[in-house]
Amino acid sequence: MSNYYIYQDQRRCIGCYACEVHCKTQNNLPVGPRFCRIIQVGPKMARGIPRMQFVFMPCFHCEQPWCVTACPTGAMQKRAKDGIVFVDQSLCIGCKSCITACPWGGPQWDQESKKVAKCDYCMERIDAGLKPACVTKCTAHALHWVTAAEASSLKRELFAREIAENLPY
């Protein structure tokens, strides 16, 4: 896993798809490849409320990225300094091995360039001290740019607060 993590606060996410468009404009993508997705699950009735979940699916930038292992040309790489997994497009031969290898559907096929492209956490923005486009402009401030360690402590805090708020006293 890379040093970074995008934490999605489910309580704030409204499934508005803005992150997808922020990503597409930032990466100037044609129709087809979508580096991140919001997947709607539900509605399912829970205590009389038709709850929907909106699951944010970027690339997870695995510690042991199968896409990198599968790539025959070295186009798919893991950046040494922070673990970001990215494609060097000049080396990609369009064999799609990475698409086969990735369990999460991260690598995307670009029909125009006939190569694979994927989420690189907006690497250039990260290097400039900024956050990825999806996080920076998230409509509801539901996405947070954190380290993996921060993600678990954030989740605990939010959970504790939610439990406490629902107490009857």
Add this chain to the structure above:
Amino acid sequence: MGEASSVYSICGMCAVRCPIRVEVENGAVKWIEGNPHVSGIEGSLCAKGSAGLSFQYDAERLQSPMIRIGPRGSGQWKKATWDEALDYIEEKLKAVTEKYGARATALADRCGLFTDLTKSFMKALGSPNYMDHDDTCAKNVNIACQSLFGYGRGELGYDFANAKHIVLYGRNVFESLQVKEVNNILDAMENGAKITYIDIRATVTASKADKFLMIRPGTDYAFNLALIHVVLKENLYDQDFVNKWVTGLTELEAFVAPYTPEWAEKETGIPAYEIVKLAREVSSAKPKVIFHGGWMLARYIDSFYSSRSINILNALMGSIETEGGLIVGKGAKDAGVKGLNSLGDKIPGVKDKIFDADLPSKSMGTGHIINLYKVIKTGQPYPVKAFFAYRYDPIASLPDPEAQKKVLDNLDLLVSIDVNYSDTGWYSDVILPEATYLERSNIIAVQKGQKPSLVMRRQAVRPRYDSKPAWEIFKLIAERMGAGQYFPYDSIEDVWNYQLEGTGFEIDDFNAKGQVALSKSPILMDRNDLKFKTPSGKIEFMSSTLAKNDFESLAPYVTPKKPEKGSFRLTFGRTPVHTSAQSQNNIYLNEILSENTLWINETEASELGIRDGDTVEVGADTYSGKIKAKVTPLIHPEAVFMLHGFGSEIPLKTRSFKKGLRDSKFAKGLLETVDPVGGGSAYLECVVKVRKAN
């Protein structure tokens, strides 16, 4: 790396007009984000806002003035120069003015921040006939508010961030979204605020709510009458506030006496105990309670009274002009500073009355676009022969486009001024392309609120095509009509300097954040010295203005007709990825959602042999169309639903051409069907037949 700059401006992808920051590199837009300096925004931008970039660099938008060479609506155009297009307009407009007078010209826009320009333009032409699009928006809500508080809907802001209980009637805040409002409501929820959501279907807002009540379509008024019944019976209202500021409580008490929760249960389908529970819950949170006046609610035949009852509830909770409630928007005067100069200040007033000032059996207020159609059709009280639709698309948004076109055929001149090909543009004689919001500056505007400010939309890049900013377009037409002296501006800076004269502010004051605050802290009226703009100066449950116009203040509830088997009330709504009928052709937004579906209740669907994903035929009168069904338990059995804005018939917009269906086409014969008091269009009185397609 070439030359880079950062420009603060205002988004133009929908009518919310959020503050933005634009990064430009070598003359091209590279990045758009929400203005980081504005609270509730802090960088946030919605999907449509980000797709402004793909709109800017899309070739499938207006590129030059166009003049019609075939019959109206034939799609036969010739590209024209600005001179040719203005010559055409000048010739026709002068002929209209000579024959029928200046009042024979009308203009409609989408209202909002920048109307000082269009209002001044009409004043310069000598016509009283300016109107906005509110008949298809919140007109009934607006007039309902006025009848109670003297303030219109737009003058009352909702302080969601500090609210403790928010009650929404079909106001789908998380899909038909305004970024700042979304964040304020989410913040309030994190701080423990409760959301009660009442609608005919389960939306994302329903999914996020603490309570979702599915209501029978068209019965919100019954629900509210019962709610008021409980509030009064159990003394759940803010007695200090009501005693001091409200007139007509006794009449209200007598009026709601028969409207019990048990009665309302039969009308609405919502259990009586839920109504009682809600009344008690909101009361325990008062005065930090907001009953949203409604938006989609505002499209029934009795919307005026539904909305009025909602605002009666606000008054009963004492939630007027208080933190976490409804707060009157404050302007420059309230902040004790001089406001902007109006472009119209130096233009002589217009003597003629607006076209619907004296129409017989008319609804409240004037400037109803639906009345304009009546006037164009009949020539009474006087002919209107020229119509400018500026950034406004009545053919796409009002009911029954075919009926509208027949009426518009009476016009000698129909001009559309827009950034896009609209349905109205497609039927016009001339289309004038306005520069996009990234390519133009607008006049400075006042953003009223608890903390009023001045806001500026500033040009970020040069126009890619042969388009012009609005201030220049209206100046050029005024010049052609011999009224150029009223627009003595050669640049937007000239306009801005004139507007700012005497205010103590300069153009450069907008550089740092894109706006300037008129007040450092929120302005709230003293609760012991409130000002209501009603004749009595109080909140009028029994409105003297309504009485003067022969309307009741408290109207008896009328139960809506149940559609026959196989027929449904057609309802419509929004998605977070599209703006009305404007954005369906946007490459990125179209990729996410290119077609609408028909929501239909699973029990009804099963009886009609319709399964999820089946193609169904939807029909009303002589019109029918095919669409995929979304079968769900989460819509009321009496209604079907489709997203608004699909089914474009403009072939130049290749991505959205003929994709999905347009709800307004089913509203056959409903063009003149309005709420009799508020005058807003009653679209939701549309009934369609649904059957499985062969």
